[in-house]
Each structure stands twice: as structure tokens, then as C-alpha cells.
Amino acid sequence: MEVIIQKDAQAATDLTARLICDAVQSKKDSVLGLATGRTMENLYSNIVKRYQAGEADFSRCATFNLDEYVGLAAEHTQSYRYYMNDLLFSKININLEETYLPNGVAPDLAEACQQYENKILDKGGIDIQLLGIGNTGHIGFNEPLSSLASRTREKALAPITLEQNGPLFDDPAEMPRRALTMGVGTILDAKKIILLATGKSKAKILAKAVEGPITSMISASALQLHPHCVIICDEDAAEEL
Numbered sequence: 001m002e003v004i005i006q007k008d009a010q011a012a013t014d015l016t017a018r019l020i021c022d023a024v025q026s027k028k029d030s031v032l033g034l035a036t037g038r039t040m041e042n043l044y045s046n047i048v049k050r051y052q053a054g055e056a057d058f059s060r061c062a063t064f065n066l067d068e069y070v071g072l073a074a075e076h077t078q079s080y081r082y083y084m085n086d087l088l089f090s091k092i093n094i095n096l097e098e099t100y101l102p103n104g105v106a107p108d109l110a111e112a113c114q115q116y117e118n119k120i121l122d123k124g125g126i127d128i129q130l131l132g133i134g135n136t137g138h139i140g141f142n143e144p145l146s147s148l149a150s151r152t153r154e155k156a157l158a159p160i161t162l163e164q165n166g167p168l169f170d171d172p173a174e175m176p177r178r179a180l181t182m183g184v185g186t187i188l189d190a191k192k193i194i195l196l197a198t199g200k201s202k203a204k205i206l207a208k209a210v211e212g213p214i215t216s217m218i219s220a221s222a223l224q225l226h227p228h229c230v231i232i233c234d235e236d237a238a239e240e241l
């Protein structure tokens, strides 16, 4: 695991965007694993700027998002499909049909998860998986006690996550209690992983993930097992390392 500490959030975000755009330029048909959350908002606007400056061509890329809330359709403004369309897909030259998220409104969720895994395999696996980190130490929505070998499945959200993401909903009580998420095992299958963490609020959990024991209580700690994982953070998030 390589840890790269940048001066501030902007520099950490900028480096992450550059690595992703460089990867897409060197392999035009890259399969990208994408994440959501507040940290990624600035990242996607940075990627859009780079696209507009001619630094990346996404026309042959496919993307797979980590997760989606159960019960939120694409039109719901808090669904991750809406987030991705709004912040990234509508602003770059990607083929929308090659952008995939777990289907949180499928009639059979277990079947939808299996199909998602199959689709990733069909596309040859994920070249670069982008990750944030939640306050429980989750990657995707792999809450504490997620098996390190887990695959895409339905997961109940932890109270800390409901607290963290609830404020993004008009009425926090509206936030779904369950989500579909790639498993830790699915994530570890990516050829390369970049985790971006910024701000003091991430310092404690990042230190546990990077320097603590590998444990299913903190799914991000499983990244220590990955041969090509880069952690990009700012000085604030690195404070406890």
C-alpha cells in the first residue's frame, strides 16, 4: 500500500483526477470503478475540467459504481445514479449505456447483484477502482462485519452511516436503511485501487485502515492486502498516521 500525502484537499483531488485521466488516456477502453460521497464531488468537477481541456477521452470507457440505495429510482435526487449523471456522466463523452450501478429498485435484488458481478466479469474486470472512506471505515457500503471475501449484495447501513449521509436528504428519515454494494472481495479484484480521503474528520479512521490490523470491523483495512493500492490524502486526513 502506498500512501501519498498532499498539502490540502485540492492538491489531493487534483492528483487523483490526473491519475485517472492519465489511465484513461493510456488505455482508452478502461473499466473504471467509481464512488460517490462529498469527497468525490470536487474530484468529478476536476475530471470534467480536464476532459474539457482535452486531457481525457471517455468514449470507450465503461464504469461500475460501488453502490446504490435500495428503493431509490434513478430520478430520485439522492440516488447515486442521479448523482453520477448530474456530476459526471452528463458532462463527459461517456456512452451512458456503458455506465453501470447496482439496481436498487430491481424486483429481485439478489439476482440484480449477481448480474452486476457477471457484468463486471464480462467487461474484463475493473482496471482502476476509486474509493472514499466512510466514518465506519466502510468502502462502498461494506459496513463493519462485512466479510473480506464478500461480493455484491444487499447490506443494512450502520447507524453512523445514517448519521453521516442523512443530512443529504431533505428529510433525513427518508434515507433508505439498506443499500446494494460491491463486496470487499469484488473491490479487491480491481487491478488498481485509489482511495481518496480529505479532511480532519477522516484522520482517525484512515489511520486504523492503513496502520491497524486487517479486520472485518473496518472494511478499508482489507486494502492492505491489495498489491496495487494507493491512498491519496491531504495533511488533515493524514494527521493520525
Ligand code: GLP
Pocket (backbone or CB within 6 Å): 035, 036, 037, 038, 039, 040, 066, 067, 131, 132, 133, 134, 135, 138, 139, 140, 141, 161, 165
Ligand atoms: C458513502 C459511500 C462511500 C463513500 C462515503 C464517504 O457512504 N457509499 O462509498 O466513501 O460515502 O463519503 P464522504 O465523501 O461524503 O465523506
